[in-house]
Amino acid sequence: xxxxxxxxxxxxxxxRTGVVRAVDGVSFAIEPGETVGLVxxxxxxxxxxxLSIMGLLPSRGFIADGAIRFGGRDLATLxxxxxxxxxxxxxxxxxxxxxxxxxxxMTIGHQIAEVVSEHRGVSKDDAMAxxxxxxxxxxxxxxxxxxxxxxxxxxxGLRQRVMIGIALACEPKLLIADEPTTALDVTIQDQILALxxxxxxxxxxxxxxxxxxxxxxxxxxxxxxxxxxxxxxxRAATGQLFHRTRHPYTAALLASIPRLDQPVTQQLYTIxxxxxxxxxxxxxxxxxxxxxxxxxxxxxxxxPLGGPDPAHPYACFHPIGPDSALARAEVTERHGGxxxxxxxxxxxVLDHIVKEFAVTRGALLRRAAGTVKAVSDxxxxxxxxxxxGLVxxxxxxxxxxxxxxxxxxxxxxGRVLFEGQEIGRLAGTRLRQxxxxxxxxxxxPYASLxxxxxxxxxxxxxxxxxxxxxxxxxxxxxxDLLREVGLSPRSTELYPHEFSGGQRQRIGLARALALSPKLxxxxxxxxxxxxxxxxxxxxxxxxxxxxHRLTYVxxxxxxxxxxxxxxxxxxxYLGKLxxxxxxxxxxxxxxxxxxxxxxxxxxxxxPEVERAKRGIAVVGExxxxxxxPSGCRFRTRCPLAQDVCAAEEPPLxxxxxxxxxxxxFPLQTVSEVPAP
Amino acid sequence: xxxxxxxRIGQAVIVIAGVTIIVFILRHLLPGSIARAIIGLRATPQQxxxxxxxNGLDRSLPLxxxxxxxxxxxxxxxxxxxxxxxxxxxxxxxxxxDLLLVGASLVLALLIAIPVGIVQAVRRNKLVDxxxxxxxxxxxxxxxxxxxxxxxxxxxxNLRVLPAEAPxxxxxxxxxxxxxxxxxxxxxxxxxxxALFSRYMRSSAIDSLTxxxxxxxxxxxxxxxxxxxxxxxxxxxxxxxxxxxxxxxGILTFGxxxxxxxxxxxxxxxxxxxAVDGDYPVVFGVTVxxxxxxxxxxxxADVAYALLDPRVRYD
Numbered sequence: 001x002x003x004x005x006x007x008x009x010x011x012x013x014x015x016r017t018g019v020v021r022a023v024d025g026v027s028f029a030i031e032p033g034e035t036v037g038l039v040x041x042x043x044x045x046x047x048x049x050x051l052s053i054m055g056l057l058p059s060r061g062f063i064a065d066g067a068i069r070f071g072g073r074d075l076a077t078l079x080x081x082x083x084x085x086x087x088x089x090x091x092x093x094x095x096x097x098x099x100x101x102x103x104x105x106m107t108i109g110h111q112i113a114e115v116v117s118e119h120r121g122v123s124k125d126d127a128m129a130x131x132x133x134x135x136x137x138x139x140x141x142x143x144x145x146x147x148x149x150x151x152x153x154x155x156x157g158l159r160q161r162v163m164i165g166i167a168l169a170c171e172p173k174l175l176i177a178d179e180p181t182t183a184l185d186v187t188i189q190d191q192i193l194a195l196x197x198x199x200x201x202x203x204x205x206x207x208x209x210x211x212x213x214x215x216x217x218x219x220x221x222x223x224x225x226x227x228x229x230x231x232x233x234x235r236a237a238t239g240q241l242f243h244r245t246r247h248p249y250t251a252a253l254l255a256s257i258p259r260l261d262q263p264v265t266q267q268l269y270t271i272x273x274x275x276x277x278x279x280x281x282x283x284x285x286x287x288x289x290x291x292x293x294x295x296x297x298x299x300x301x302x303x304p305l306g307g308p309d310p311a312h313p314y315a316c317f318h319p320i321g322p323d324s325a326l327a328r329a330e331v332t333e334r335h336g337g338x339x340x341x342x343x344x345x346x347x348x349v350l351d352h353i354v355k356e357f358a359v360t361r362g363a364l365l366r367r368a369a370g371t372v373k374a375v376s377d378x379x380x381x382x383x384x385x386x387x388x389g390l391v392x393x394x395x396x397x398x399x400x401x402x403x404x405x406x407x408x409x410x411x412x413x414g415r416v417l418f419e420g421q422e423i424g425r426l427a428g429t430r431l432r433q434x435x436x437x438x439x440x441x442x443x444x445p446y447a448s449l450x451x452x453x454x455x456x457x458x459x460x461x462x463x464x465x466x467x468x469x470x471x472x473x474x475x476x477x478x479x480d481l482l483r484e485v486g487l488s489p490r491s492t493e494l495y496p497h498e499f500s501g502g503q504r505q506r507i508g509l510a511r512a513l514a515l516s517p518k519l520x521x522x523x524x525x526x527x528x529x530x531x532x533x534x535x536x537x538x539x540x541x542x543x544x545x546x547x548h549r550l551t552y553v554x555x556x557x558x559x560x561x562x563x564x565x566x567x568x569x570x571x572x573y574l575g576k577l578x579x580x581x582x583x584x585x586x587x588x589x590x591x592x593x594x595x596x597x598x599x600x601x602x603x604x605x606x607p608e609v610e611r612a613k614r615g616i617a618v619v620g621e622x623x624x625x626x627x628x629p630s631g632c633r634f635r636t637r638c639p640l641a642q643d644v645c646a647a648e649e650p651p652l653x654x655x656x657x658x659x660x661x662x663x664x665f666p667l668q669t670v671s672e673v674p675a676p
Numbered sequence: 677x678x679x680x681x682x683x684r685i686g687q688a689v690i691v692i693a694g695v696t697i698i699v700f701i702l703r704h705l706l707p708g709s710i711a712r713a714i715i716g717l718r719a720t721p722q723q724x725x726x727x728x729x730x731n732g733l734d735r736s737l738p739l740x741x742x743x744x745x746x747x748x749x750x751x752x753x754x755x756x757x758x759x760x761x762x763x764x765x766x767x768x769x770x771x772x773x774d775l776l777l778v779g780a781s782l783v784l785a786l787l788i789a790i791p792v793g794i795v796q797a798v799r800r801n802k803l804v805d806x807x808x809x810x811x812x813x814x815x816x817x818x819x820x821x822x823x824x825x826x827x828x829x830x831x832x833x834n835l836r837v838l839p840a841e842a843p844x845x846x847x848x849x850x851x852x853x854x855x856x857x858x859x860x861x862x863x864x865x866x867x868x869x870x871a872l873f874s875r876y877m878r879s880s881a882i883d884s885l886t887x888x889x890x891x892x893x894x895x896x897x898x899x900x901x902x903x904x905x906x907x908x909x910x911x912x913x914x915x916x917x918x919x920x921x922x923x924x925x926g927i928l929t930f931g932x933x934x935x936x937x938x939x940x941x942x943x944x945x946x947x948x949x950x951a952v953d954g955d956y957p958v959v960f961g962v963t964v965x966x967x968x969x970x971x972x973x974x975x976x977a978d979v980a981y982a983l984l985d986p987r988v989r990y991d
Contacts, residue, residue, distance in 0.1 A: 056894055087897035095895075100888040105910045105986060114906070115896040150986040166896065 002029040002069075003174050003206040004053065009066035009076070011045070011052045018279035022048040022061070024230035027305075030174065035200060035207040037221030037238070039214060041253075041530040043275055045230040046210045050176045052076070053208075054093055055083045071173070089119040092167030096179035098159035102151040108135075108162045109147030112169050119170045134165040139195055155621050157188035164195065171203055178210045185393040186557060187618035187637075190601035193220055212531065214257060215603025218242060219610030226250045229276050229286035232305060236312040238607045246307065246319040249287045256535035257605055258564035260587060267542070268535035268564065274500055285316070293318040347519060347551050348382040348405065353414035355400050359626065370626045374400040376575040377414070382568070384518075387545070387552040389566030389583070391559055391598065395622055396572040398555045402521040405553055406438040407431060418519070436466050439512040443524035445504035449496040455482075455507055456492030462514045481510040484547075485540060502533035506540070513544065519551045526561060538564055559602050563587055568658070571595045574625055574633040577652070581659030591661035591668040594618065594634045632664065640665045680988075684978055688971045695967035696748060699960050700741050706956065709733075713956055714757050753961030758953055763961035766946055771965075772848035774942040778931050780858075781865035786920070789870045793877025794904060794912070797885055808874065816871035820930045824864040824937040831860060842940035851941070861938040868930055869923070876919050881912040914985050921977025924970045 011023035023045040030036045038046045051057050053068055053075060068075040071090060075083065087093075095101045103111060112131035116122060122130070128147065135143035138161040151159055160180065167175055177196060181189035197220060200207050209221055217224055217238065224241045226234045226249065234247040245251045255269035273290045276282055282289060288298035297317050305315045355375040375397040382388045390398040403409040404416055410424045417423075423434055442448035449458060459478045468474060479489040485506040496504055505525060512520050522541065526534040542565060545552060554565050562569055562583075569586040571579040571594065579592040590596045597618035604610055620637045623629055629636050635645035644664050652660040655668045706713045711727040719727070728734045732743050747754075753763035796805045815823065832840035842861050843854035851858065884890065885908065893907040932944035939945065943962055950958035982988045 054895060056891060084897040084899065087895055089897055093895045095888060095892065097888060101892045103889040103893070103907050103911070105914075105984065106906070114898070114902075118896060118898055118902070152987045163892070166892065 001032075003032050003034075004030045004208075005067075005069040006049075006053070007067045007069070009049065009052060009068065010064040011048050011057065011061060012064045013048075013058065014060045014062075015279065020278045021230050021281060022278060023052060024278075024281070025066070026227070026230075026232050027066075028225055028232065028235065030206045030208060032173075032206055033200070033204055034223065035197075035209055035221050037217040037224040038208060038210045038227060039212065039217050039224060040227035041212055041275065041532060043229075043278070044227040045278075046227050047178055049227075050093065050178050050208065050210050053176060054087055054091060055080075056087075056093075085119070088115045088167070088172075089170045090172050091174045091176065092170070092172040093176040093178065094160070094163050094167050094180045097183045098156055098163050099151075099183065101163055102159060104151055107148050107150055108154070109149075112162070112165050115166055115169050130169065131165075134169045135162070137168070137199070138162070138165045139191075140165075156184055157191065157621055160184060160188075160192055161195070164192075164199070168199060168203065172205060174206050174208065175200070176208045176210065179212065180209075181216065182211070182213070185622075186559075186598060186601045187393060188621070189216075189603075190617060191619070193603075196220070213603060214254060214531070214605035215610070218605050218607045219603055219613070226253070229281060230278055231286060231315065233287065233316070234312075234314040235305070240312050242605065242607050244312070246312065246314040247316050248291050248293050248318070248320060250314075251320050252292075253531055254605055256532050258535070258538065258560045260560055260563055260599070260602070260604065264564060264583070267539050270536045270539060271532035274502075293320075345384060346381050347384040347419065348553075349415075349417040350378055350380040350401070350405075351415040351417060353378050353401070353404060353411040353416060355397070355404060355409060356412045372625045373575050373628055374625065375404070375411075376628075378570075378572075378575075378577045380570055380577065380580065382519075382551060382553065384551055385545075385549050386567040387554055387565050389554045389556065389562035389569045390572060391556060391562050391569065392572035393557065393622055395574070395625060397575040398572050399523055401572075402440065402523050402553060402555050405519070406440045406521050407435060408440070432466075436515045437518040439515065439517040439520050441505075441508050441512045441520060441522040441525050444528055445501050445508055446496075446528075448508060449504060449511075451496055453495070454492060455494055455496065455499075458496070458507065459492070459511055459514055462511065466515055468515070477514070481514055484513070484544070485510045486536075500533075501529055502536060505529060505533075505537050509537070509540065509544070513548070516548065517550070519553065521553045521555065523555045524557070525554070527556065527558060534561075541565065559587075559598060571598070574623065574628050576633055576662065578634065578663070579661040580652075581655070581661075582657075585656070585659035589655070589659070589668055591655050591659065591666040592634075592663045593638050593640050593665075593667065595661070596667060597637075632662070680982055681979060684975055688975050691971050692964075692968055696745060696964060697741070699963055700744055703956070703960060704737070710956075713954065748964065753964065754957035756950070756955055756958045758950075758955040759958070763958050766958060767943060767961065767965060769846065770941060770943040770946055773846075773851050773940065774931065774935075774944065776848065776851065776858075777861060777865065777934070777940060777942060778927060780862050781869060781931075782920070782927065784862065784866045785869035785873055788866070789873030789877050790909075790913070790916075792870070792874045794881050794908065796874070796878040797881030797912075798900075798904070800882060805878075809878075812871040812874050815867050816875070818868075820864065820868055820933045821937050823867060824860070824934060827860050827864055828937075840938075842935075842938040844939070844941065846941040861934050861940050864937070865927070865930055865934050869927060872923060873916065873919070876916055877912065880915045881908060884908050884912045887911070910984055914981060917977050917981040917984060920980075921974040924973035924977075925966075928966055928970065 006029070007027050009023055009026045010021065013020040013022050026049055028036070038049060040046045048061065052063055055075060063076045066076060075086065102108070109128055109131050112134055113127035116127040116130045117124065132143050132147055135146060140146055140158060140161055154162065180196065181192050184192060193216065196207065209217065211217060221238050224236060224238050225232050226247065228249050234241065234250045241250065242254070245254065252269060252271045256271060258268055271290050276286055276289065284300050285294070285298040285303050288294040291298065295318065303315045303317045305313045307313050307319070353375060354377055356371040356373050359370050359372055378401060380388065390401060392398050400409060404411050407423045407426070415422045415424060418434060418438065421434065426434055456478055459481055460474050463474045463477060468477070478492060482489050482491055487503060487506055496507065499507065525541070526537050529537060538561065541552070544550060552565065554562060556562050566583050569581065569583050570577050571586065571592065573594050579586060579590065579595045586595060587599065590599060600613055600617055618637055623636055630646055631648050632645040632650050635641040638645070642665065650662045650664045652662045653670050654660050656671050703710055710733060711724045712719065715723060715727055732740060751764060753767060755762050756766065759766070792808055796808050799805050828840045831838040838859050839857045841857060843851045843857040845851060845853065890903065890907055893903045932948060934940065935942045935944035936948050946958060947962045
């Protein structure tokens with residue numbers, strides 16, 4: 001007997017442009033104790049499916065058709081009072097962003113106790129006692145004391161534990177986890193996913209895991225449903241889905257993820273185009289316009305979800321056979337770099353740079369309450385035409401380094417040398433001249449373009465500031481730039497909101513390229529984008545690097561993205577550079593336990609690899625950057641830490657050539673004694 | 677929290693000190709001189725000299741300011757030669773009446789505006805919302821004296837159920853002994869403020885309703901009333917607390933008009949009459965006092981803000 005059985009669910013949303021068919025005929029079941037993964041890109045209807053089950057649709061949304069059978073009732077037609085008894089009691093839900101999903105003005109104890117009193121009818125004291133029990137269950141340290149905390153006093157990971165506590169306080173039969181770890185750092189993501197798994201077994205519930213991340217699905221789900229444009233296109237046991245993929249969309253999705261075990265000379269697979277407008281979906285197969293295997297048949301009629309194996313249905317007329325893998329894109333020549341031929345010396349040198357931000361307290365008499373040590377003594381060299389990748393968890397100082405490189409921040413001490421000039425000391429005209437060579441590309445394609453400027457003006461602005469040619473020359477250059485990043489030259493007349501996220505990131509890249517810079521700092525350039533769009537941007541960045549001999553500083557929390565682009569990789573932890581080396585050294589022979597921990601925590605889109613993972617993981621939470629731990633800053637979370645780690649700060653030591661790490665107990669043999 | 681209040685009081689003191697400097701400068705910018713303004717244009721130069729000596733006006737400006745400040749700190753707001761009594765006496769006499777008028781209107785306005793704003797937000801773009809929006813725009817755009825006159829015309833002249841004038845005994849006890857007379861002045865002031873507050877409460881509540889924590893509350897299976905009372909109310913009040921603080925001067929100004937209209941025995945009326953009469957000591961004294969009340973109102977609003985929002989407490 002299934003816990004949940006969804007049959008032909010259609011959820012529509014009324015909008016000015018028409019009725020959006022967000023979920024269009026979805027059927028599936030979840031068995032007791034099972035984790036079902038629902039995977040797809042943004043706008044595919046996966047979240048709307050979850051919200052339909054909970055009866056939490058936005059005010060313009062409604063269930064148009066279908067049944068949601070749960071515990072002998074049909075939730076699609078259940079009235080509100082009866083539905084209230086299901087929510088939080090029989091079905092719990094965990095949302096994506098723990099920063100905004102908790103009430104900021106209520107203590108976490110009350111927020112958990114509230115759901116207990118609502119459904120259990122117990123006294124206030126009993127409800128609070130249960131809240132304490134639940135906090136202990138979700139692994140909150142010192143639960144009794146934390147009951148009185150407000151959400152802002154907790155880190156993101158701990159807040160998500162509270163959110164899980166709220167969802168589980170009444171021991172539901174089904175837990176819906178909607179992107180439960182997307183807003184968290186990889187090390188915390190790993191902890192939260194492990195917690196969900198453990199609690200599922202302990203409480204014997206079923207879990208619907210909604211995510212865009214194939215890696216998360218691979219490690220945690222028993223069965224997977226792949227959604228595209230409001231429909232389930234493929235359904236299979238996790239191993240089957242990953243290894244005997246039938247639907248071209250699933251295959252394309254898997255192929256477009258940069259992987260740690262894939263040769264970096266290969267271009268990433270890209271899915272051309274954009275998902276369809278669900279207010280006016282195409283008549284036939286919804287993936288047909290983007291599909292490389294599509295024929296006339298696909299445009300004319302819709303393939304049903306079926307196939308020879310009832311345990312592995314797919315909706316496609318031309319499924320990928322068991323032998324025919326998706327043709328990989330052509331191998332591209334890698335730009336100059338390690339081969340040395342195209343390299344001509346150092347472009348940028350970071351020499352013992354330190355950045356500290358004063359934290360002040362008091363509204364009237366501001367006094368220093370301490371300093372945040374954002375970057376502590378980092379030394380790095382970036383060669384011309386190469387890509388330096390900086391990785392680390394949020395708060396490790398990687399963004400601050402990026403801002404110092406493009407002279408948006410000045411180092412507190414140390415020097416940033418660009419072509420031998422110390423840019424931290426430049427001012428006025430000299431600084432403006434250097435800025436032409438140093439450009440930056442931001443993470444959020446929505447917030448980093450002025451919404452009231454046309455794209456033409458956005459791209460012309462840097463040219464005007466730097467006095468580039470005549471107006472006609474500027475316009476011609478803008479048209480070239482747009483063509484180069486794959487946008488129509490007519491885009492100049494449009495405003496940023498008229499573009500999709502991926503297109504906006506192309507505009508951001510065009511803006512960074514406008515002045516033909518020598519170096520571009522790309523700060524999380526693809527983390528706000530969907531997988532299929534992400535690979536388009538990464539390929540584009542690589543092509544442009546080769547064409548313009550660009551040097552990149554690529555900042556990302558995503559190790560696989562860094563591996564795809566970077567020649568040299570720097571791993572940062574709490575303001576310190578803990579390991580640096582060639583991409584091969586860092587990924588294949590990590591010397592620092594933190595690097596290995598990070599590598600172990602990245603979800604890999606391969607069920608066997610994911611499940612076989614063992615060894616060093618990163619435990620606990622990031623310590624405060626105002627009072628970093630003595631000695632080695634990583635020691636509080638390191639499984640190998642000894643007394644010496646607290647007493648002495650480990651120096652960067654060489655392993656082979658350029659490969660260096662700062663650890664007392666490195667995982668590789670030290671090749672030489674550190675230079676005095 | 678205590679530290680926060682102390683710091684805020686420190687800021688309040690600085691603001692009030694600034695006001696005293698402005699008032700002090702204004703006194704010296706009076707046409708003619710202070711002496712002429714007070715003892716009249718026909719006074720002989722000798723009389724002026726004597727007045728200046730007696731009142732310390734022949735001393736240096738900084739010294740005069742120190743004296744002025746010293747008097748203020750001892751609760752001496754000045755002396756009205758026109759009314760032949762100290763400004764303190766006038767204030768002490770009238771202030772309770774004002775606190776009653778403004779305080780009652782403010783409390784009533786919040787008691788009406790908060791639920792109305794929440795209902796509007798929940799029933800957004802429905803009939804109730806449109807009706808409440810329409811009414812509040814009419815009230816908000818109507819001049820205070822016109823609204824007061826309309827109320828008088830309807831309730832006092834046509835229906836004859838309420839008096840057209842405020843209670844005329846000048847003491848607080850006297851005012852309270854005639855509650856019927858208070859109804860129209862308080863109602864006028866309340867209606868104007870309700871319009872402003874409910875608009876704000878509506879948009880604040882609409883904003884809160886779209887927040888993820890409201891969705892979390894719904895996902896807990898809570899009743900609508902529990903969601904509104906426990907999760908929406910406090911979060912929506914946070915911006916409104918600031919609004920109440922910054923609208924204090926506006927409310928006091930409306931109070932002045934209302935007092936004039938209903939002949940209400942309060943400081944607003946005294947202020948108005950003093951301004952018309954050229955009774956400068958009263959004008960200056962009350963200005964300092966109003967500044968102090970405004971700053972105090974803001975202080976209370978900020979403390980309320982800190983109480984409502986746990987995130988500002990430890991800053």
